[in-house]
Amino acid sequence: MPVPEHMEFFVDQSRCIGCQACVQACSECDTHRGHSMIQLDYVDRAASPQTVPVVCLHCDSPTCAEVCPADAIKRTADGVVQTARKPRCIACNNCVLACPFGVPKMNTGMNLMMKCDMCYDRTSVGKKPMCASVCPSQALFYGSREEIERTRPRSRPMNTFQFGRQTITTKVNVMIPREAQVQHLDVVAALGAPAAREAPDPMLSMLDVEVRA
Amino acid sequence: MKTSQDEMARSSPDGRPWSEQPRWRQDFPVDFEQDEYVSRRDFTAFMVLVSGAFAVGQAWIVAQNYVRRRRGKPEIREIASLGALAVGSSLTFHYPTEREQCVLVRLGPDQLVAFDQACTHLSCPVIPRVAERRFECPCHHGSFDLESGQPTAGPPRRPLTRIQLAVTGDKVFATGYA
Numbered sequence: 001m002p003v004p005e006h007m008e009f010f011v012d013q014s015r016c017i018g019c020q021a022c023v024q025a026c027s028e029c030d031t032h033r034g035h036s037m038i039q040l041d042y043v044d045r046a047a048s049p050q051t052v053p054v055v056c057l058h059c060d061s062p063t064c065a066e067v068c069p070a071d072a073i074k075r076t077a078d079g080v081v082q083t084a085r086k087p088r089c090i091a092c093n094n095c096v097l098a099c100p101f102g103v104p105k106m107n108t109g110m111n112l113m114m115k116c117d118m119c120y121d122r123t124s125v126g127k128k129p130m131c132a133s134v135c136p137s138q139a140l141f142y143g144s145r146e147e148i149e150r151t152r153p154r155s156r157p158m159n160t161f162q163f164g165r166q167t168i169t170t171k172v173n174v175m176i177p178r179e180a181q182v183q184h185l186d187v188v189a190a191l192g193a194p195a196a197r198e199a200p201d202p203m204l205s206m207l208d209v210e211v212r213a
Numbered sequence: 214m215k216t217s218q219d220e221m222a223r224s225s226p227d228g229r230p231w232s233e234q235p236r237w238r239q240d241f242p243v244d245f246e247q248d249e250y251v252s253r254r255d256f257t258a259f260m261v262l263v264s265g266a267f268a269v270g271q272a273w274i275v276a277q278n279y280v281r282r283r284r285g286k287p288e289i290r291e292i293a294s295l296g297a298l299a300v301g302s303s304l305t306f307h308y309p310t311e312r313e314q315c316v317l318v319r320l321g322p323d324q325l326v327a328f329d330q331a332c333t334h335l336s337c338p339v340i341p342r343v344a345e346r347r348f349e350c351p352c353h354h355g356s357f358d359l360e361s362g363q364p365t366a367g368p369p370r371r372p373l374t375r376i377q378l379a380v381t382g383d384k385v386f387a388t389g390y391a
Contacts, residue, residue, distance in 0.1 A: 065243040074245045081243075167228070 002078035003123045006144050009132065010157055011055060012175035015139035018042075018051030022131035022140055029119065029130050035107065037083065037116045038131050053140055055131065056081060056103045056116035057159075058171035064095035064104050064115070072113075079171045080120055084113040100163045118172075154178050164188060286389050292327075293317055293385040303341045305330065308376060308387045315376055316341055316348075317385065318359065325385060328362050329374035339373065348373065 020040055027036035043050040062081045065073035072088035073095060075081045084095070084104075091111040095104040104115040119129035123142075127133075132142035141148060148157065157173035162184045176182070231239075242248050287309035298304060303318040308327075317327040318341050328348070330338040337352035347365060348357040355367030362373035375391035 062243055066238070066241075068241075071241055071248070073243075074248055075243050076245055082245075 001124045002076065003080055003118070003120070004126060005078070007123070007126075007142065008145060008148075008157075009055070009058075009118060009129070009172040010141040010143075010148050010175055011053065011057075011172060012139050012141070012152075012155065013050075013052045014175075015137045016040075016051045016053050017137050017139075018049065019136060021134045021136060022053050025130040025134040026116075029121070031121050032083075032114060035114055037114050039105065041102075053131065053135075054101065054103060054116075055129075055140065055172065056118065057101055057168075057174075058118065060169045060171070063098045063100060063166075063168075067094045067098040069094060076120070078124075080118050080123075081115075082120065083115050083117045086112060089113055100161070100166075100168065148175075158182065287387075289379070289386050289388045291384050292387050295319075295380065295383050295385060298385075301343045303343065306387070309389075314338060315387070317376075317378075318343060320360065325378050325380065326360060326362075327376035327378050327387065328357075329376065331374075332369055333364070333371040333373060334367070334369040 018040060022038050023036045023040055026038045027034055029037075039054045041052045041054055043052060058075075058079055058081045060079070062073065062075060065075065065081060068084075069092060070088045070090045072084040072090070073081065074085065089112050091106060091108070091113065093106050093113075095113055095115075096106050104113050106113050119127075119131075123129055128142040129140075132138075132140045135141070145157070148155075152175065154177065155175040156178045158176050159170045159173045160182075161168045161170070164187075242250075290308060292306040292308065293304060298317070298319045300319050300322060303316055305314055305316050306327075307313060308315050314330045315327055316330045316339070317325065319325055320343070328339075332339050332350040332352065332355055334350065334353060334355050337350050339348040339350045339355075339357060341359065342349050343359065346359045348359060348362070350356070350367065350369065353368050355369040356365045357363065357369065357373050358365050362375055364370060364372060377388045377391045379386045379388045
């Protein structure tokens with residue numbers, strides 16, 4: 001049974017409070033018990049409390065699958081990029097290096113790449129993914145598009161990303177402020193440029209904490 | 214099955230049509246459906262090759278049978294003398310060629326049996342255990358009946374190859390396969 005088309009995954013990183021509930025919930029899942037397929041990343045641990053839950057965005061053109069020499073990463077007809085096929089994965093790390101979002105992680109102990117498959121065992125029978133069902137701030141939200149537009153009028157979903165000359169559209173949406181301009185950051189050109197002075201973190205100023213100079 | 218080119222174009226990162234995509238993208242499709250798709254041409258080629266292999270195998274068996282019949286019966290050869298072989302003892306000999314080792318067992322004053330010593334499982338040499346009335350294969354603990362050569366335990370499923378014997382006076386001859 002495929003994942004219903006009207007149900008979509010929305011990630012709002014600005015809502016994440018870093019509680020690790022998603023990581024715990026993910027590692028409890030029956031299909032990969034004890035191993036979490038979601039990571040909680042710290043953006044700049046010393047200067048900011050901002051955390052980012054990293055779920056797979058399920059690209060329309062999955063780079064991880066395209067670079068896989070063992071043909072281990074496949075996508076189902078509903079657009080969900082599945083985790084590596086166990087008998088095929090050769091633990092070469094190509095997908096780990098290639099994914100622009102840093103989603104696949106290598107489990108060296110098991111010689112197997114495991115990545116978020118949007119809880120295919122749950123979403124394909126109409127349930128919410130584990131992480132979205134436990135997220136207390138609903139930074140990870142699973143539901144219909146009407147629902148997210150009704151409940152979050154100040155944000156809008158986005159699913160197009162630019163990496164160099166590669167445009168990536170994804171199945172999973174990322175929530176951004178409604179009026180925000182989408183900017184393309186040319187990482188390669190910025191590599192040699194002098195570091196710009198960072199603006200003070202709005203979250204820290206909100207908490208009234210002294211910002212690092 | 215969903216194999217239209219528009220659907221395939223979904224997996225091209227630059228949005229160009231499927232026909233302009235590099236060949237490797239078609240050979241290593243991302244979607245399960247395309248990955249499991251077997252074209253009629255590939256399927257036919259597979260069937261033809263496998264059927265051909267079966268046909269060649271059958272012809273090979275026929276040819277082998279013909280060659281075996283042409284070769285005729287193995288020669289009669291003296292292998293032992295009764296006086297040197299006490300009841301309950303055994304000896305090994307080579308028959309019909311030097312490469313095939315066989316074992317001769319004297320079960321009683323007038324009872325002699327001989328078998329090819331190669332176990333019918335993986336060709337380890339079997340050892341006669343006269344007191345236990347069996348041949349034992351030490352490799353995988355296979356067991357054969359001492360009189361008939363029928364498998365009684367372990368992995369072997371076929372009986373040991375029996376050698377026909379003839380006794381003339383004191384001399385024991387191997388006269389072919391039973």
